[in-house]
Amino acid sequence: MVSYQKRWLCFVLVPAIMMFAAGMAEARGLYDKPPELERLIGELIENNEELQSLAEEHHALAAEISVAGALDDPRLGIGVANLPTDTFSFSQEPMTQKTLFIAQKFPWFGKLDLRTQRAVVAVERQKAVIDARRLDLVKAVTTTYYDLGFVAESLRVNAELFEMVQQMLQVAEASYASGQGLQQDVFQAQVELGKLIDEQIELEKRQYTLGARINELLNRPAYGEVQGPGELALPELVLDPEVVQRWALDYNPMLRVRQADIDRALVNIDLARKNYYPDMDFNVAYGQRDEDRTGRDLPDFVSASVVVNLPLWQGQKQDKQLLAEENRHKAATKAYESLQYALPHQVDAVLNEIDAIQENMRLFGGGLLEQTANWSQSALSAYEVGKVDFDTMIKAHMRALQFQLQAQRYRFQYTTKLTELETLAGIALKDIARPEVSATGASGPVAPGHAMPARPTPLHHLAEVN
Known part of the structure; x- marks a missing residue:
């Protein structure tokens, strides 16, 4: 039998060493994505047809600025x-x-200037739409990439479980042949093998689907194999909710889209008033x-x-047009305020999930995996001397490997939530410098444990669509 204690040491100590090394190394920011993921994101921004379509529309709107301000x-x-x-x-x-x-x-005095302003607002709005869509697509690629990594880890655990159950099946068959074991132990092992084969088929199907999704987002002409991340070095972060909420209110591109809608409505109101002349x-x-x-x-x-x-028919024309534009302004304002009120709560919810996942990771890394490894080893020893039945022993071993998989699930969930936080805040965590720590461990004016940059770089300024 394979020693599960050794597996636990490899699973817990290696990531811990990597996290320590990552903390000691000179890092660029709070969290750096894996290089392969950064390469995929770059390919996405360069090749995604939807982003290119939005960019062409942006160029078209920019060209219409001079048209809007020109005379007939x-x-x-x-x-x-x-x-x-x-x-x-x-x-x-x-x-x-x-x-x-x-x-x-x-046109009456001021109309051409207002039409120019409306065209400029349309360009700014389209730019914000591009930024928002880019964030969504980056989130989709990142989430799919990490899902792919978890599926690969699930396949690895499935293979280990299959090998383990096969060995136990051989032991059960030998015990039954010698008259010391029960036939139901043999049947149980065979059933467990069947379940693992079924799970393997589903995981391989899921793996192909996730790879196809990434190829679709990257607009690749043919299917190309995508490898998920290996071992992840995850820094433990404690972010100040008020700071992150302020980032979201300052940089979230959808908020800029809603603000552009308000600006456009205000210009249209001024134009509707000019139509009386x-x-x-x-x-x-x-x-x-x-x-x-x-x-x-x-x-x-x-x-x-x-x-x-x-304007003889202003009651049916100009008055109604002005009323319509004022209602559109109210609708745009409500939409802006709705998102403005929602963003802090969304940020707070994601930060809470990140904190909870970090607690789960500490729980698993702080002894739970070691306890399950000891339990499985103890159950095996007890089974060999006839103190526990086959069912208890096999469940202990399967539970140990499943706990390893659950620990990995938390790690991938952690990275996914960090990506979701970047999407809400409109910033890249890699571009936020860690607080400087003095020789005594103090972090200067920054609150302990709070990573607070002077001014983060918005994600939409990191990669432009040409």
């Missing part, structure tokens, strides 16, 4: 005025003219006349006019 094209026309219908002669009547005119429409259409015409019948040279004419629209 002037109109040029030619015509004939006062031509008699009996002869269609240009010299019969003195007022007959051949005309050339040019017209230009001028008429636009002006200036028209200048030149009329050329021929000689009359007596040969007298007739002078040409110059005409000018201004045409304005009259």
Whole structure:
């Protein structure tokens, strides 16, 4: 039989040493993602078609800024005025003219500036949409990557369990053949093997599905195998909820989207108020006349006019338009306030989950795994001398390996929650410097255990979509 105490030592001490080394090493920030994951994120940002589509829309909106602030094209026309219908002669009547005119429409004062502001707000909003979608996609890749790592760990534990049960089946068959064991022990071992084979099939299917999901997010033309993370070096973090909540309110891109909606609504309200005033259409015409019948040279004419629209139906048009824009502003404000109120609670919930997972990790690393290893070893020894039955012994061994898997589950859940926290706060933990610790262990003005940067770098500033 394999010594489960040795397995426990490898499982607990190796990660502990890695965490200690990570803490002693000169790290860039609070938490660095595995290099392979960083490479996948870079590939995502470069190749994801959805991000590229949003970026092209951003470029299109930027190009429309100058369009929004430009005047309509002037109109040029030619015509004939006062031509008699009996002869269609240009010299019969003195007022007959051949005309050339040019017209230009001028919106009421301030409308062009407001339209330009609306176009600028649309560009800023689209930029925030890109940042928010990028965060969501990075979260999807990261979560899938860590899920893939947990599935790989589950397959490893499944293989160990299968090998262990196979050995126990051989022992049970030998005991039954010698008349010292029970046939039900043989059947039980065979059933456990069947369950493990079924679990292996499901895990392999899950592994392929997760790999396909990453390939889909990266827009790869063909399926490429993706390896999950190996052993994770996880720093223990204690973050000040108020600080992280402030990050979220400052940098969360969806909050910027909602703010842009408010800004757009305010501009539209100003435009709706401007619509009560008429636009002006200036028209200048030149009329050329021929000689009359007596040969007298007739002078040409110059005409000018201004045409304005009259808001006679403002109760059905301008008033309703203004009311609609004011309602849109109220809706945008409510949406902004809703997210503004929700973000601190969401951050607090994630931080609470991170703290709980760290407690679970300390529980498993602080003796629970060692206890289950001792229990399984003790159950095996007791079974060999006939003090416990086969069922108790096999359950003890399976429980020991399942606890190892549960400990790994907490580690992967921890990294997933850190990613969720980054998405909410709109920052990258790797770019937040750890508080400096003096020789006496003090951390200066920073509260003990609180990692508080002067100003974190928003995630949307770390990788731009071109």
